Amino acid sequence: MNGWEGLSCCVPTGAMYxxxxxxxxxxxxxxAKKLGKEADELYCKDLVEETGIVVLPGTMFGQKAGTYHFRMTILLNQEDMEEAIGKWKTFHHAWMTKYQ
Structure with a gap:
């Protein structure tokens, strides 16, 4: 996912999220502000509505102001994980394009 435009993530070390x-x-x-939300909340809402993938916005975890994150818990077998990543990648690129 670090190669995806507009997304970055540290490699997890021992966590399942x-x-x-x-x-x-x-x-x-x-x-997002027009909807009374932060950008990460909008991303998470759109992601679940379009793909069924549930993640939690970083605003729930006290993120630094002006930054946007989400928490993803990974509990899938390899086959399901590949399918979910494919759906997520398609969604992510469309979302980034929509808001260019």
Missing amino acids: VYPRIHASQKAVEA
Whole structure:
């Protein structure tokens, strides 16, 4: 996922969850604010609605102001993981394009 535009993540060391950072555009930030949300909340809402993949916005975990993250817990076998990553990647690229 570190190769995906607008997304970065530290390699997990012993945890079953990760906190990818969304480098949201100003357009995404403004769209979220119109809905009374932060950009990471909008991303998470859109992700579950479009793919069924549930992640929690970083705003729930006290992230630094002006940054956007989400918490992803990984509890899938290899086959299901590959399918989920494929759906997520397609969603992510479309979301980033929508808010360019």
